[in-house]
Amino acid sequence: MEALSQDTKNILGLQLPTDPRWVDLTSVSIEAILTDHAYCEQKAATTCISYIQRYSDKEKLVAAVAPIVTEEWGHFRLVLNELHKRGLKLGRQRKDAYVNKLLVFAQKGGSEDGRFLDEMLLMAMIEARSCERFKRLSEGLNDAYLCKFYRRFMESEAGHYTLFIELAEHYIDKEIVRKRWQEWLLHETAIMKELEIRGDRIH
Numbered sequence: 001m002e003a004l005s006q007d008t009k010n011i012l013g014l015q016l017p018t019d020p021r022w023v024d025l026t027s028v029s030i031e032a033i034l035t036d037h038a039y040c041e042q043k044a045a046t047t048c049i050s051y052i053q054r055y056s057d058k059e060k061l062v063a064a065v066a067p068i069v070t071e072e073w074g075h076f077r078l079v080l081n082e083l084h085k086r087g088l089k090l091g092r093q094r095k096d097a098y099v100n101k102l103l104v105f106a107q108k109g110g111s112e113d114g115r116f117l118d119e120m121l122l123m124a125m126i127e128a129r130s131c132e133r134f135k136r137l138s139e140g141l142n143d144a145y146l147c148k149f150y151r152r153f154m155e156s157e158a159g160h161y162t163l164f165i166e167l168a169e170h171y172i173d174k175e176i177v178r179k180r181w182q183e184w185l186l187h188e189t190a191i192m193k194e195l196e197i198r199g200d201r202i203h
Helices: 008-012 021-026 030-054 059-085 097-105 112-140 144-171 174-194
Strands: none
Touching (some): 021 030, 021 112, 059 144, 097 174
């Protein structure tokens, strides 16, 4: 993907790039980062299943999200296989401070459209940051195989990010979506500034 060689802000809209020290920290424990990555993929798959169940009346969403369930679960299996191949074990799932802080920003009450919009933008944000993190791993790890491994994930997540934005714009006025997306970007930037840099987390 040629576009992925451009500045992160231009590609994904993210206002703050990942601190370069993060990749160095991930190298300290490949087992920890692969474990966290595996659970991220698992949660993405189950979240998409929940969308299909709750929004079965939204035909475009169901048709678009169903393949992602298969893809994300396939990613989980790929990461699990990588752990086993290296003689490593899938550890316990850990709390995702990044996602939990994003969830605080999502609408809990108000209109159904507003809640739906934030669900789509929440997923878009997670996929965008995941893509950016995978890009960092693909370029910064000393393990050549893992660099290629993470480039594949980077390309996949970039497609997912745009899909959730497009789904939001299909069901909600585009101007509303774009305005709310800018608010999400500002919130995510604030989160990134306050979170501790940890090499055992994808986010």
